[in-house]
Amino acid sequence: MADLDRFRAGVREWCAAHVPADWRQAQTGATQEEFVSFQKAWFQELRSEGYAVPHWPREWGGGLSSAEQVILYQELAAHDAPRLVLAFVAIHHAAATLLAAGTPDQRRRHLPAILDGEIWCQGFSEPEAGSDLASLRTTARRAGDRYVVNGQKLWSTWALSADWCLLLARTDPEAPKRRGISYFLMDMRTPGIQLRPIRQATGEWHFCEMFLDDVEIPATQLVGAENAGWQVAQATLSTERGMTMLELAERLGHAGLSRLLDTCRRASPDGTPLAADRLMADRLAVFETEVSGLRALCRRVVERHELGQAGPADASIVKLYYSELLQRMTDFGTQTAGLQAHTELEKPASGSYESGAWALDFIGSWEWTIPGGTSEIQRTIIGERGLGLPREPAVNS
């Protein structure tokens, strides 16, 4: 325990010295270039202290214990540090995929490069394959020592800044839909890739459409066996969810709650603080309770994962609860801040989802209830995998 206390003290000291005090201001209205260079610089700061990829194996530059990672994310949240949003797919999904199913060559090629700033995006969803991801239609046809890919991908986050892409494509159109998909590493400089940014409800541009026209991928960039891509994706998509959700829960508990309290301490028209009103105080106490429950639940999920006792619906439960709580909290913040909330036309990049620009945070909360499996899909997973309820009768398969 003393070791963990020492570790916490070290993280605190580091945060106090390194978290830029004015980053929110600087990142509000930042251009894409300013955002990317800030993200890369912050990543290198964290890396130099061993804080960028704490969850990786030691041999690749990580090696913090699960208990240390929890402390790291608690302290980063407590110090309101910027989030690693641009490197997110690289350090979580790409790394998990490479470590679980990549070849030694693939790992050697990419894991050190990610530490040096290689950015990854995901090419999973398609216009006709959203919640029903396994029905994806992008094809990869084997031609000698390469595959030729054609199709269209959607909701690819930060694709414009990405060097590489995790790509799912159909290699056997005759097989049942989950048995004909392969998993590729795609170099984003390959000819035939066209990107079109999609503006989202908040006015920001995080996502892209991706058009793939005879894109050639060397067969050495296949991950796992041909036609086993669905299994690779299933195994690696939610591996990091416990810890990444814990980070977000901590941020909601620190910045989120304290901004909500600040908003409620504002004077009402009669001059008394809004928080002194019994109804307002009651709502605040509900949020404090729910956030505390979420944080405890995330700690438990991480602990269970560590002990090899993860429940089949753990990831879905925390994702569902976090996203809907975020939506309720930002809704309440928007109501409480009143008209003023609507004058904040931009919120800082590099943050999470509780910037204090309540109306934009509220609109942005749908970025959690829809992507990564909608709340409806999560409830189905919880019902079927968590509670063992009967599945829907299949219409097709």
Place this chain on the structure above:
Amino acid sequence: MSAELAEAREELRAVARALLAKSGPQPDWQLLAGSGWPGLEVAPGLGGGGATLAEVAVIAEELGRALAVSPFLGTAVLGVGTLAALRPTAGRDELLSDVAAGRRRVSVAMATGDDAVTGDAAPFRVEHAGGRLVLHGQAEFVPDAVGADRILVMAREPSGVPVVVVLESARLRIEPQPVLDSTRHLAVITADRIEADEAALWQLAGDPGAAAEALADRASLAVACDSLGVSQAMLAATVSYVGQRYQFGRPIGSFQAVKHACADMLVQISVARELVHEAAAAVAEGTLGAAAAVSMAKSYACMAAVEVAGKAMQLHGGMGYTWESGIHASLKRAALNRSLFGSPVAHRQRLARRYG
């Protein structure tokens, strides 16, 4: 929490669940005493188990799950908790060891409504006159007073300091107070200017105000545990029912509307469980912020239980609304729990006092 401790608690839970499954919903008190339940927290030297409130919380949760009728709350949670908070005397130790052995039962006459949340409202007053004490006041909804041998009366001195007056139950007027929830035995306890020996007045150890508040927190926590147990039983019953009940040629649990409602129940229970376990650990370890943790657990778990039991009734359809199904009993217990020892609103007001 260490792995061994967690394992020991899970074992206690399994044993408790098996015992309650075997005994049925009205376990004999002597049987529970034989298993060491009343004396879980009592020191081993007095014949107790030397465990903590965290173990008591496990039993409270299992009693809720079984919808058991038992004086555990009044005697083991509140009675033992009150006695343990007193300055040690020979009389106190004797009573503790009697309670642990199941020879005597006690009940605590204390505030049980929203006034319980702060611990500063005492329903009884003591005065001193001619070397005797005079006790006056009334407490409603007192758990497990009927059948108790001694009543521990939470009272206040004229100075406002909380004290405990320990009386044979025959000295007080104890009237059963029927409530919709037939699984709880509550009573009104009245002291109409009763005279007693000064020796009946026992002092709380340490800061008496803090001790009184801690006692109210224990009560809240135990009720939160009970509600958590009720919720889990209701979800299990619902999942089983919707997996077997067929309509439109398929189990109703395969319909999204039903499945998603069950998923929401599981999410609420998962959150409630963490809040309750955090609060139990905080109170058992005397952590700073334990009071806030209790208020969060009490308000959330007791609200959740009513919602879960209500949804269970809904998903059981017409059968769920019948007396025979028994779901009404869980819903009534959950609704009573929600109000007992402070409503969610009262607990959240206590939380909000920290917001400034």
